Amino acid sequence: MRLLFTTWAWPSHLYALVTQAWACRAAGHEVLVASQPALAAEIGRCGLPAAVVGHDVDAVAMVRRYVIGAPRPGAGGRGGGPRAAEMFLAHAESMTDGLIALAAGFRPDVVVYEPTALAGPLAAAVQGVPAVRHLYGTDLLARAGTVLPGLLAPLAERYGLDAVDPFGALTVDPTPPSLRPPAAPSAVPVRYVPYNGGSRPVTLPKPAGPRVCVTWGHTMAKLSARRFLLPDVVRALHPLGVELVAAVSAAQAPLLGRLPEGVRVVVDAPLHGLLDACDLVVAHGGAGTVLTALHHGVPLLLVPQLPDHAGHAGAVAGVGAGRLLPAADATPERLREECRRLLTDGAVRAGARRLQEEMHRQPPPSARVGDLVSAARRPRERPSDD
Known part of the structure; x- marks a missing residue:
């Protein structure tokens, strides 16, 4: 089976996918991780094959504007619309063309994406394969269920899609049950296995006090x-x-x-x-x-x-x-x-x-490989090669 993992270029979002990607490779499946150019080297340091799609988006500048309150270029004030949603859409617009082209060549059986990498479900829908949402923390986008489809509608229309479900066919959730919002979509639990980057670990001696x-x-x-x-x-x-x-x-x-x-x-x-x-x-x-x-x-x-x-x-x-x-x-x-x-x-x-x-x-990432395989094997229609 071939699995295409994707995130926009933010290391912590990548790290949340790493142990599941490792588990899939260890089970004998082919894995490819796609992101914008700024993350390619970090994907390699995680021990995973990388593919570059799209172009870099200045996420720091976008976050700075909506946190510190600087006006957006060309806007007279704060303007309308959720600022974080604007950032997610900007990344989707950057990545979707490239991700679709990559998927056409790689022919994945499933696309696994972190919840803010909205190019993931778009590319999966064009390719006719299931999209699996892999959370990196508490499902804070659960409340955006009525907003995200409309946000993606113009991009979906561009690729000839009637609609795209930003929550995918399956959600994998590494948070403990007590941290899951009541309104969150149903999810399969997975054990959180920490991965905080590939630097050499430092072990501290036993402390004398707190x-x-x-x-x-x-x-x-x-x-x-x-x-x-x-x-x-x-x-x-x-x-x-x-x-x-x-x-x-x-x-x-x-x-x-x-x-x-x-x-x-x-x-x-x-x-x-x-x-x-x-x-x-x-x-x-x-x-x-x-x-x-x-x-x-x-x-x-x-x-x-x-x-x-x-x-x-x-x-x-x-x-x-x-x-x-x-x-x-x-x-x-x-x-x-x-x-x-x-x-x-x-x-x-x-x-x-x-x-x-x-x-x-909660079951380890290796136990969830089977769920990804099952999602990929559900009946679906693949686009023709014409």
């Missing part, structure tokens, strides 16, 4: 150095007397400034290898960070600054596995207060471990 890992993903520093809150958070927490680990990328390291003595700075280390020996994670609310922490049963203090981060943080706080602190309220005093509470709150720690148990009970 250890707190502070990490801020990759997005916020790209948007604005002022929105990269990690250095301020580390300085705020230092008076607590706990061991602090600042997990950053090489690009973020110059933004740290002078940190207090004793702070351990870890650069470009996969988060998965750090968290097993931590008691708390303080972070931005990205899906990969959240699921990796919960994989280890570690509670979270989340300070979201983007809508999707707020959605992930709200889900975690709602089931008692952590706390959400709005960025506007994240004063040094409040940060210390929340950390003290979370480090001593047995109920929150139990909540995080409960989600860990839920995650580990």
